[in-house]
Amino acid sequence: MPQETRTVFWDRGQVVMIDQRLLPQKFVLKRFTTAQAVADAIRVMVVRGAPAIGASAAFGLAVAAHRSKAKTVEALRRELRAASNVLARSRPTAVNLFWALERLGRTAANPRLKTPPEVRAALLAEAQLLADEDIATNQRMGAHGAELVPPQATIIHHCNTGALAAVGWGTALGVVRSAWVAGKNPRVLVDETRPRLQGARLTSWELKNLGIEHLIIADGASGHYMRRTKVDLCLVGADRIAANGDTANKIGTYNLAVVARANRVPFYVVAPFSTVDLATAHGDLIEIEERDSDEVTHFAGKLIAPAGVRGGNPAFDVTPNEFITAIITEHGVIRPPFQVNLQRLANRLVVAARPVRGGK
Numbered sequence: 001m002p003q004e005t006r007t008v009f010w011d012r013g014q015v016v017m018i019d020q021r022l023l024p025q026k027f028v029l030k031r032f033t034t035a036q037a038v039a040d041a042i043r044v045m046v047v048r049g050a051p052a053i054g055a056s057a058a059f060g061l062a063v064a065a066h067r068s069k070a071k072t073v074e075a076l077r078r079e080l081r082a083a084s085n086v087l088a089r090s091r092p093t094a095v096n097l098f099w100a101l102e103r104l105g106r107t108a109a110n111p112r113l114k115t116p117p118e119v120r121a122a123l124l125a126e127a128q129l130l131a132d133e134d135i136a137t138n139q140r141m142g143a144h145g146a147e148l149v150p151p152q153a154t155i156i157h158h159c160n161t162g163a164l165a166a167v168g169w170g171t172a173l174g175v176v177r178s179a180w181v182a183g184k185n186p187r188v189l190v191d192e193t194r195p196r197l198q199g200a201r202l203t204s205w206e207l208k209n210l211g212i213e214h215l216i217i218a219d220g221a222s223g224h225y226m227r228r229t230k231v232d233l234c235l236v237g238a239d240r241i242a243a244n245g246d247t248a249n250k251i252g253t254y255n256l257a258v259v260a261r262a263n264r265v266p267f268y269v270v271a272p273f274s275t276v277d278l279a280t281a282h283g284d285l286i287e288i289e290e291r292d293s294d295e296v297t298h299f300a301g302k303l304i305a306p307a308g309v310r311g312g313n314p315a316f317d318v319t320p321n322e323f324i325t326a327i328i329t330e331h332g333v334i335r336p337p338f339q340v341n342l343q344r345l346a347n348r349l350v351v352a353a354r355p356v357r358g359g360k
Contacts (some may be wrong), residue, residue, distance in 0.1 A: 008131070010127065014063070015032045016030070027095060035063065042088045051272060059084055060083065062123045064080060084101045110122065131159065142170075142178030145178065148233070153233065155233055156234045156260075157189070162174065178293070184348040198250070212272075231263070233267070237271055242249060243276075247278040247319045254319045260323070268325055269324055269327045276329075324338070331345055333347070
């Protein structure tokens, strides 16, 4: 991926995304001009990864405002609420989607915006800010996480959490990247990540472009490598983290966490604090997206199972908090008890965000 190319960005009134369905064979940029088209792109996984989905939704609202013919602020806000509902239905598990829509919704509702052009400009500015913040957030997470990576570490990584899963840099793979920049020379065992092979297709592509040593392994081989070779840590991302630390992530993450515990390998979740959903008490309350069974029964469009047999295809699973060593965020490393420490961090951030009164 060209270093200057973001996963999702705004260009001359259009939302532009790298089409991740075509990688690694082709690098193609797709352009979208409606909220519905952006929602469809999220649903069919032109773009994927919780932070990237959030940024895409933000730009989706911005393009809805940009294309609107509304003559009044009230009419424009009605259209934006409808567009937000369309985007919210694209994928149910990633909390960053809803976080971004709520953030842009607050911007649109600002009573100081008196005209449709003011609303349009404010939404685009907020979407751009959200995207810029994502890269800075990921680099801070990478710095915190790199401190936990020993020199010449062997790391097992699941799914894709690199620049492609964010606007840029990446979350869990961003930790690998930061450790590599720091001269620690990590080696990565890349879970292939069935059924859509985000590890084999996307993570390997990113690591190859960066020049980081890696080996693609079958999802079921992680236990073998942990038992028979030295594995220093596991790194995964997150699509939603419940208040107690239970974490929803790409299907297969729970299996990896259990095997890591059995082999005494540290298991780290890397995610921006926007992925933490304190309104959800525990992981069993997280809605798990069920995708088309053809993703399991077919490969590259060809049937690989007996005709007529259906496949179960949950896109995510939930890893209970007791299997997680720590959660790495842009604000630092959070360790158990997660119920207490996630809430404590949230309270601290609220206090820090309050305006200072008095003084000069």
